[in-house]
Amino acid sequence: MFLVISMTKITVSIIKCDVGGWPGHSSTHPRLEAVARDRLQKAKGSEKIFDFEATHVGDDLNLILTHQNGPDDEEIHSIAFDVFEGATEEAKRLGLYGAGQDLLSDAFSGNVRGMGPGVAELEFTKRTSEPILAFLMDKTEPGAFNLPIYKMFADPFSTAGLVIDPNLNHGFTFEVWDVKEHTRVFLNTPEDSYKLLALIGAKERFVIKRIFPKDEHKLPSDEPVVAVSTEKLVDVAGEYVGKDDPVALVRAQSGLPAVGEVLEPFSFPHLVSGWMRGSHNGPIMPVSMDDADCTRFDGPPRVVGLGFNLDVDHNLVGPVDHFDDPAFDNARQKAADITDYMRQHGPFEPHRLPLEEMEYTTLPGILDTLEDQWEGVEEDYQKAETVNVGEVE
Ligand code: F6R
Ligand code: MG
Numbered sequence: 406m407f408l409v410i411s412m413t414k415i416t417v418s419i420i421k422c423d424v425g426g427w428p429g430h431s432s433t434h435p436r437l438e439a440v441a442r443d444r445l446q447k448a449k450g451s452e453k454i455f456d457f458e459a460t461h462v463g464d465d466l467n468l469i470l471t472h473q474n475g476p477d478d479e480e481i482h483s484i485a486f487d488v489f490e491g492a493t494e495e496a497k498r499l500g501l502y503g504a505g506q507d508l509l510s511d512a513f514s515g516n517v518r519g520m521g522p523g524v525a526e527l528e529f530t531k532r533t534s535e536p537i538l539a540f541l542m543d544k545t546e547p548g549a550f551n552l553p554i555y556k557m558f559a560d561p562f563s564t565a566g567l568v569i570d571p572n573l574n575h576g577f578t579f580e581v582w583d584v585k586e587h588t589r590v591f592l593n594t595p596e597d598s599y600k601l602l603a604l605i606g607a608k609e610r611f612v613i614k615r616i617f618p619k620d621e622h623k624l625p626s627d628e629p630v631v632a633v634s635t636e637k638l639v640d641v642a643g644e645y646v647g648k649d650d651p652v653a654l655v656r657a658q659s660g661l662p663a664v665g666e667v668l669e670p671f672s673f674p675h676l677v678s679g680w681m682r683g684s685h686n687g688p689i690m691p692v693s694m695d696d697a698d699c700t701r702f703d704g705p706p707r708v709v710g711l712g713f714n715l716d717v718d719h720n721l722v723g724p725v726d727h728f729d730d731p732a733f734d735n736a737r738q739k740a741a742d743i744t745d746y747m748r749q750h751g752p753f754e755p756h757r758l759p760l761e762e763m764e765y766t767t768l769p770g771i772l773d774t775l776e777d778q779w780e781g782v783e784e785d786y787q788k789a790e791t792v793n794v795g796e797v798e
């Protein structure tokens with residue numbers, strides 16, 4: 406409504422990495438954030454970035470940066486890489502668990518993609534007021550964002566503006582990645598909604614990567630309004646090294662979902678996969694920064710929501726800790742109740758993930774140890790059938 410476009414294009418990047426847990430995989434030691442702030446302050450001092458926030462959820466160190474270099478920029482990624490290397494050294498010194506866990510290579514070659522860290526970046530023409538939210542998850546995978554982001558941008562029962570705001574009701578374009586085939590497709594809402602849901606309901610494989618305004622929208626249709634990190638550590642490492650613990654950036658207001666519409670989907674603690682040993686389904690709990698440390702059964706999976714504006718010098722004005730609010734108490738209580746319920750299944754599906762998602766755990770090894778003990782059942786089965794037939798006669 407009060408939108409004025411200036412021509413300044415800026416980039417907001419979240420680059421995150423698990424460089425060591427304190428203790429186990431539960432939390433991030435404050436010294437790691439201190440190392441990050443120290444190095445990012447230097448990068449800010451030498452005007453390589455406009456501003457930064459260094460924070461964590463669970464055992465993941467998250468860097469939120471503003472700059473003018475666009476996504477996938479070598480200078481920006483090398484700043485993040487330098488932070489993670491410094492934090493890894495500190496983690497080793499403190500004896501933290503899994504020091505350097507996600508930093509799968511120490512040879513930086515222009516980009517942190519494919520090296521372990523997760524990345525979500527948005528480059529856009531800055532509006533006079535630019536509300537932007539960063540969602541940081543731990544103990545889950547990128548597909549955990551499919552449901553809430555679909556609701557924000559395509560579900561009229563969640564986002565009222567899709568129905569009652571003429572600036573929103575032509576819908577959006579979703580960029581969906583097939584993380585197995587390494588391909589992508591663009592689908593428009595509302596017209597392709599059912600196809601979109603058919604894909605993103607399979608959240609292990611199809612993930613929302615970005616969302617764009619359509620041509621009819623007052624915002625440029627080539628500037629994304631959502632970005633999700635989709636790095637798959639499994640693909641990067643070639644073997645299981647932990648879930649990806651994704652992050653997302655979402656722009657809000659004035660032709661986009663309002664901040665409250667962006668937050669609304671998290672009032673439902675939907676089931677996501679990850680949690681203990683990256684091998685269990687459980688509810689995602691929206692928490693404040695004070696509760697952003699994993700505890701029960703290394704979880705339950707958590708999400709924090711940090712809100713910012715960008716000032717005239719492109720500094721991050723914030724964060725506002727959005728889930729630090731009794732309005733989300735019911736969601737937390739529900740998540741705690743679902744945690745009790747799911748845990749009672751112990752090693753049984755659907756609490757434990759199905760076999761095909763367990764292939765990076767010990768199960769193939771267990772099957773190997775039993776290799777010599779398996780015997781065919783076909784002969785016995787035929788014999789049993791013959792006996793039965795005879796008995797009937
Ligand atoms: C899940 C996670 C933890 C670990 C678990 C076992 O993503 O990081 O649940 O899988 O604590 O960790 P290790 O095998 O390192 O003892
Ligand atoms: Mg860890």
Ligand code: MG
Binds near residue numbers: 423543544
């Ligand atoms: Mg983690």
